[in-house]
Amino acid sequence: MxxxxxxxxxxxxxxxxxxxxxxxxxxxxxxxxxxxxxxxxxxxxxxxxxxxxxxxxxxxxxxxxxxxxxxxxxxxxxxxxxxxxxxxxxxxxxxxxxxxxxxxxxxxxxxxxxxxxxxxxxxxxxxxxxxxxxxxxxxxxxxxxxxxLGGKFADQKICKDCPHRYSREEDFTLISVDIRHSQNLKESLEQYVIGELLDGPNAYHCEKCNKK
Incomplete structure (x- = not known):
């Protein structure tokens, strides 16, 4: 406190x-x-x-x-x-x-x-x-x-095989970052926003193309 x-x-x-x-x-x-x-x-x-x-x-x-x-x-x-x-x-x-x-x-x-x-x-x-x-x-x-204290972060879905992308902004006051595997805060933040490939059953369904 x-x-x-x-x-x-x-x-x-x-x-x-x-x-x-x-x-x-x-x-x-x-x-x-x-x-x-x-x-x-x-x-x-x-x-x-x-x-x-x-x-x-x-x-x-x-x-x-x-x-x-x-x-x-x-x-x-x-x-x-x-x-x-x-x-x-x-x-x-x-x-x-x-x-x-x-x-x-x-x-x-x-x-x-x-x-x-x-x-x-x-x-x-x-x-x-x-x-x-x-x-x-x-x-x-x-x-x-x-x-x-606040800010906005964007949750983005960028399609790999088509030009479409989807983005949703959310407000935040706090974010939790992993500091155990980073040498400084900058590295922690970079890891926080690093991209992740969604494939197989987790692949994102593109509404504009109507396919994953």
Whole structure:
């Protein structure tokens, strides 16, 4: 979690764009919590529960909300916490910052995260990027994460015995490349896009020629 957030912070165009976002007051203010600067462990956040208890130790249930509205509010809060993290990393003279506010609200598949459990970094990155871009969309702002981190790749079928070719573009934010058999990232990317001959039963059916 921390390594992913630090890597996002080090992408200057992304950092600058997110810190410049003004979140309307209707989504609450951004007053730092007292425990933001405490230097202790995350034990109190490791067993986060989805239910809350009032002072009489009775479980309380929030009134039902519109699902889309609730999701939008969650995404906005994720964006706010990312801004807070980036702000501290950029301007604070402290030697540490513990993102407790982020820990409190971040969820995987709608469930609170136990910080003692190992999580997949790629899944975490995708979840954060999606939430931030959805928050920006709600605020009618450009989806900067997709713009800075994303790209397009083309899945091409090039017929061998005829002049026809087929191409389908897909958006991506992350790609996984094999680094074990390559000396550098360039070689890994070259291997990622290397062609593959489809023959026999796997041969591609050319719709224009109506044959394989």
């Amino acid at each position: 921390n390594s992913v957030l630090q890597q996002l912070f080090m992408i200057q165009p992304l950092r600058t764009a997110l810190l410049s976002v003004k979140i309307p007051l209707e989504y609450g203010d951004d007053e730092p919590e007292d425990d933001d600067l405490r230097r202790d462990t995350y034990d109190s956040y490791s067993d986060t529960k989805s239910s809350a208890k009032d002072k009489d130790n009775k479980t309380t249930v929030s009134p039902a909300k519109d699902v889309a509205s609730d999701r939008n509010e969650y995404n906005i809060q994720i964006l706010r916490q990312i801004q807070r993290i980036f702000g501290y990393l950029l301007e604070s003279k402290l030697q540490f910052y513990i993102p407790r506010g982020f820990w409190k609200i971040f969820k995987f598949a709608g469930e609170p995260v136990n910080l003692r459990d190992q999580q997949d970094s790629v899944e975490f990155l995708n979840t954060v990027v999606d939430s931030v871009d959805e928050a920006l969309k709600t605020l009618n702002l450009p989806q900067i994460c997709s713009k800075v």
